[in-house]
Amino acid sequence: MSITIQFPDGNSQQYDSQTTSAQIAESISGGLARVAVAAVLNGCQIDLSTPIEDGEHTLRILTPRDPESLEVLRHTAAHIMAQAVRNLYGDKVQYTIGPALTDDFQYGFYYDFDLPESVSADDFGKIEAEMKKIAKSKTPLERIELTPAEAKQQMTELGQSYKVEMIDDLIASEEGVETVSFYRQGDFVDMCRGPHLPNTGKLKAFKLLTLAGAYWRGDEKNKTLTRIYGTAFFDKKELAEHLDRIAEAKKRDHRILGKQLGLFALSDDVGPGLPLWMPKGTIIRMELEGWLRGQLLKRGYQAVMTPHIGKLDLYRTSGHYPYYEHGLFPTLPMGEDEGYLLKPMNCPHHIQIYKAAQRSYRELPVRLSEFGTVYRFEKSGDLNGLTRVRGFTQDDAHIFCSPEQLEAEIASCVELTKLVLDTLGLDQYRVRIGLRDPDSSKYTGKSENWDLAEQNIRNVVRDVGLEYTEEPGEAAFYGPKIDFVINDCIGREWQLGTIQVDYNLPERFGLEYIGSDNTPHRPIMIHRAPLGSPERFIGILIEHFAGAFPLWLAPVQVAVLPVSEKCADYAAEQTRILKNNGIRVELDDSPEKIGAKIRRATLDKVPYMLILGQKEADANTVAVRHRTEGDFGEVDITEFISEINAEIETKGSQCVANRVQEQEDR
RNA sequence: GCCGACGUAGCUCAACGGUAGAGCACAGCUUUCGUAAAGCUGAGGUUGUGAGUUCGAUUCUCACCGUCGGCCCCA
Numbered sequence: 001m002s003i004t005i006q007f008p009d010g011n012s013q014q015y016d017s018q019t020t021s022a023q024i025a026e027s028i029s030g031g032l033a034r035v036a037v038a039a040v041l042n043g044c045q046i047d048l049s050t051p052i053e054d055g056e057h058t059l060r061i062l063t064p065r066d067p068e069s070l071e072v073l074r075h076t077a078a079h080i081m082a083q084a085v086r087n088l089y090g091d092k093v094q095y096t097i098g099p100a101l102t103d104d105f106q107y108g109f110y111y112d113f114d115l116p117e118s119v120s121a122d123d124f125g126k127i128e129a130e131m132k133k134i135a136k137s138k139t140p141l142e143r144i145e146l147t148p149a150e151a152k153q154q155m156t157e158l159g160q161s162y163k164v165e166m167i168d169d170l171i172a173s174e175e176g177v178e179t180v181s182f183y184r185q186g187d188f189v190d191m192c193r194g195p196h197l198p199n200t201g202k203l204k205a206f207k208l209l210t211l212a213g214a215y216w217r218g219d220e221k222n223k224t225l226t227r228i229y230g231t232a233f234f235d236k237k238e239l240a241e242h243l244d245r246i247a248e249a250k251k252r253d254h255r256i257l258g259k260q261l262g263l264f265a266l267s268d269d270v271g272p273g274l275p276l277w278m279p280k281g282t283i284i285r286m287e288l289e290g291w292l293r294g295q296l297l298k299r300g301y302q303a304v305m306t307p308h309i310g311k312l313d314l315y316r317t318s319g320h321y322p323y324y325e326h327g328l329f330p331t332l333p334m335g336e337d338e339g340y341l342l343k344p345m346n347c348p349h350h351i352q353i354y355k356a357a358q359r360s361y362r363e364l365p366v367r368l369s370e371f372g373t374v375y376r377f378e379k380s381g382d383l384n385g386l387t388r389v390r391g392f393t394q395d396d397a398h399i400f401c402s403p404e405q406l407e408a409e410i411a412s413c414v415e416l417t418k419l420v421l422d423t424l425g426l427d428q429y430r431v432r433i434g435l436r437d438p439d440s441s442k443y444t445g446k447s448e449n450w451d452l453a454e455q456n457i458r459n460v461v462r463d464v465g466l467e468y469t470e471e472p473g474e475a476a477f478y479g480p481k482i483d484f485v486i487n488d489c490i491g492r493e494w495q496l497g498t499i500q501v502d503y504n505l506p507e508r509f510g511l512e513y514i515g516s517d518n519t520p521h522r523p524i525m526i527h528r529a530p531l532g533s534p535e536r537f538i539g540i541l542i543e544h545f546a547g548a549f550p551l552w553l554a555p556v557q558v559a560v561l562p563v564s565e566k567c568a569d570y571a572a573e574q575t576r577i578l579k580n581n582g583i584r585v586e587l588d589d590s591p592e593k594i595g596a597k598i599r600r601a602t603l604d605k606v607p608y609m610l611i612l613g614q615k616e617a618d619a620n621t622v623a624v625r626h627r628t629e630g631d632f633g634e635v636d637i638t639e640f641i642s643e644i645n646a647e648i649e650t651k652g653s654q655c656v657a658n659r660v661q662e663q664e665d666r
Numbered sequence: 667g668c669c670g671a672c673g674u675a676g677c678u679c680a681a682c683g684g685u686a687g688a689g690c691a692c693a694g695c696u697u698u699c700g701u702a703a704a705g706c707u708g709a710g711g712u713u714g715u716g717a718g719u720u721c722g723a724u725u726c727u728c729a730c731c732g733u734c735g736g737c738c739c740c741a
Contacts, residue, residue: 110736120670121735212736213669220738224669227736255734259677268714268732324741326667345741379667379739380732388740476741495740527741564698591698599702613700623701631701 004056015052022048022198025061037062037069037202038195045072047143047195064234067102074100074109076141076197077131077206077232082111083188084130085228088123092116095190096162096216096225105491106246108206108231112214114162115226124208127228131206137186138201143194144182151180151191162216163191205239206232252489254542255385261547261604263538263555264386273383273390275535280555283584284541285534287553289371291423292395292530295416301369301397306349308373309340317508318348319444323477329377329390346372347527350398351509354523359513364523365401365409371534372396386539387494393534399526400511406524410460410482410499417484417497417530423651426544429496431466432483433457434474443477445504453501454480476527478504484532489543496532496540501525548605548627550652551644557584558644559601563594563613570617574610574637581641602627608644 005024006012015024021039025032025048039046040060045068052059062069078098086093098111146154148171155163170177183192185200197203208230216222233239250256258264263281270276277285293303312331315321321328324344331339343349350368359366373393382388401409421429436443436450443450457480461468468482475481479502483495502525505511512520531537541549551557558578562571568589578585586606588597594611601609609625615634616623622640624632635643647655 118670122671210735211670214737215668218738220668224737226669229736266733272732318741320741327740347741374741376740381667381669381737382739383733478741490735500741561701563700566698591696593697593699593704594701595699596703597701602702609701611701615700625701 003052003054005052005059006057008058008060017054018051020049020051021046021059021061024052024059028061032061032063035063037064037066037197038072040068045195047141048198049140049143050195069234070108071100071102072195072197073203073234074102074232075192075194076200077203077230078109078111079141079183079185079188079190079192079196080131080134080200080203081109081127081208081228081230082113082190083134083185084127085111085113085115085119086188087130087134088126089115089117089119091158094160094162096166098190105249105487106231107209107229108233110227110229112216112225112227114216114223119211119226119228121208121211124211124228128206128208131203134185135200135203138199139186140199141196142184143196144184144189145179146182148177148180151182155191160191166191202234203232205234205236206230207239207243246490249489252543252546253385254387254489254539257542257547258386258539261555263542266385271390272380273378273388275386275389275391281538283555284538284549284553288531288534288538289395291552292420295419296367296369296397299367299412299416300365301367304350304353304368304370306343306346306353306370306372308343308375310343310348312338312341314348314352315341315344318345318351318505319477319508320344320348323442327376327378329375342375343372344374344376346370346374346394346396347398347505347525348509350396351505351511351525354398354400354511355509359400359523361402361513361515361521364513365399365405366523367397367399369395369397386535386542387488389535392536394529395531395534396527396529399528400506400513400523401526402513402515402521403524406501406526407456407460407463409526410456410501411464413499413526413528413530414460414464414466414482417499417528420497420530421484424541424544424550426486426540429484429486431461431468432474432485432495433461433468433470434476434481434483435470435472436475436480437473440473443475445478445507449503449507450480453503456501457482457499476500476502478502479527481527486540488540494536494540496537497530498528498532500527502527548607551607551655552648552651554605554607555584556586556604556606557648558586558608558610559597559604559606560585560587560610560612561594561597561601562587562589563611565589565591567612567614567617571610571612574612574622577637578641581645583641583644598625610640 002017003015003019004012005015022033022036025036036048039048039062041052042057082095082098094114096112100109101107148167152164152167155167167180170180180191181194182189183194183196208228210229212227213224214227216225231242233242261280262278264278265276267276312321328344329342331341333339353368354366371393375391378388378390399409435454461482479500481498481500484497485493485495487493506522506525511523513523515521560571560575562568571587575585575587598609605627607627611623611625621634622637623634624640626632
């Protein structure tokens with residue numbers, strides 16, 4: 001008997017029974033055998049040392065060039081780290097899981113341990129040293145397969161209770177299992193699916209990055225394990241580049257830039273998670289909100305305003321209370337009354353506005369919009385700059401419409417959200433459809449309504465041609481939603497825009513409109529927020545632009561920099577002209593040298609600087625300098641104003657830098 | 667909330683069991699300057715808060731508050 005192997009190039013080759021992919025690689029070339037990491041047999045990843053069964057197969061040898069190889073490398077790195085931790089902290093260490101991560105911006109792998117003593121990041125040096133020792137030994141990794149009963153017995157003997165639990169789960173799983181695989185490297189054995197590197201010596205570039213707590217199985221009722229994150233690459237240069245990338249990304253952090261640029265502040269005295277908008281940050285918000293208000297008017301929204309608190313009972317009706325009690329600020333007591341809540345959502349208030357008048361089918365859809373500030377008691381450990389706060393605003397609106405109107409309205413919300421992202425150049429987002437988790441009881445309303453709403457959403461995203469993923473369990477408690485999810489500077493995901501279809505709150509609140517048949521009908525609601533929240537959105541925006549906002553959003557659009565006090569009057573006059581033309585301008589009349597003024601304005605990321613000296617005063621011109629493009633030369637102030645106005649109005653698609661570039665090209 | 671780390675001047679950071687220092691920023695003076703940092707002088711701190719150990723704590727211990735990284739959660 002023999003095996004027939006078909007290679008990716010289409011060629012086939014016969015081998016003896018039980019040949020391994022390592023041997024096959026060797027038969028192709030010694031070079032391939034040296035760099036081989038693992039193999040893919042009939043689409044499944046296997047170890048190089050796995051003997052191949054008789055028959056016809058396709059086989060691909062993985063080398064560091066293949067993307068899958070990184071996963072194998074990092075997975076083995078996690079095992080080597082586990083062995084290092086065992087060597088240092090002894091046999092009382094309990095092992096749980098240690099997966100490779102290939103999509104994460106920072107981390108390449110982690111391992112969760114239950115440790116007999118506490119470990120801190122200061123210990124990384126000695127763990128890394130131990131890992132280096134293990135790598136240097138070039139110990140082969142050997143796969144061992146046991147029956148579940150044998151595996152369980154061994155793990156029980158070794159006191160590895162988490163592994164015992166995992167084996168029990170494997171046994172109880174629907175498919176059942178015939179074997180449980182382990183990997184041995186020297187005297188260290190860990191239960192693992194594999195595949196792994198052929199030996200530990202291939203791990204040459206790695207670094208431990210962070211230490212964190214993590215609940216066993218992600219359940220906060222369980223014990224907190226110690227998670228160590230690290231990363232690994234095939235060569236040291238890639239690792240160094242990766243670490244540079246992380247360091248570079250961290251410079252965009254909105255919490256650092258927000259402080260440096262004076263955009264917002266958080267004060268211990270006011271309270272955690274309650275951002276304060278400083279004058280320059282407020283400009284960004286007002287510009288963004290003003291633009292969005294204009295878009296809403298065009299789309300037939302009506303602006304409303306509602307108070308920050310409401311009776312507790314309102315939220316019982318909506319279902320927010322007591323379901324979300326853990327996420328609410330405590331009730332404000334009110335004598336005989338049940339008390340009031342700081343509103344965690346605007347929808348109950350908007351619903352009352354809908355209810356405050358009799359509604360006819362002729363006036364649907366009713367689109368009520370409000371930049372409504374809400375308060376949610378986020379857990380202290382969850383707070384994060386502007387991206388996770390306790391007091392924030394939603395660019396909220398609730399659309400009340402008929403079933404016939406619903407999908408067009410959803411589509412319009414998608415269009416608006418995309419317009420917002422496109423206008424700001426946020427093109428790296430993903431779309432998530434949050435569905436209810438069929439096994440959970442946290443959702444309100446009838447199953448038929450949920451099915452309908454989920455179908456409405458699918459219809460729209462398909463029509464619009466959005467790429468999306470469906471994620472059960474991500475729905476709001478009253479309805480499924482379309483979320484626009486964006487990464488921050490270190491790769492964490494944040495939900496910005498959201499569109500939620502809701503058949504349930506109209507029912508809970510008994511909403512109606514009179515149809516053309518002169519009988520009452522129930523409207524459907526859409527909850528939507530294209531920014532999500534200006535706080536979070538601007539937090540992400542700060543990182544997206546690295547603080548260098550486009551002209552229309554820039555807190556200071558033009559810095560006027562007189563070369564010396566001799567031209568102070570001319571500079572003041574030009575400043576006044578710009579101000580009168582609605583430009584946000586700052587005059588730097590400090591007794592600094594021009595280089596220092598330029599430096600200051602550049603660090604403040606002011607888009608345009610006007611350098612004004614005797615020459616410009618004599619010629620009645622301004623010398624324009626761009627924060628990144630440098631000197632643009634002299635121009636008449638009226639021409640400068642019309643150019644930057646064009647850049648402001650077109651949100652940057654037409655800008656002075658382009659004009660100058662064109663001139664240079666000519 | 668949980669695990670871990672951190673908290674010193676407005677900011678970034680240093681130092682130390684004997685009550686703290688630099689750079690930038692700030693103020694005053696000098697300089698009036700041409701495309702990313704002029705010079706001098708000065709002011710600025712109950713070392714997050716509270717307790718404990720100690721002759722003495724900012725330093726060591728504990729608690730609390732806050733921040734950061736994860737976990738859980740996210741209407």
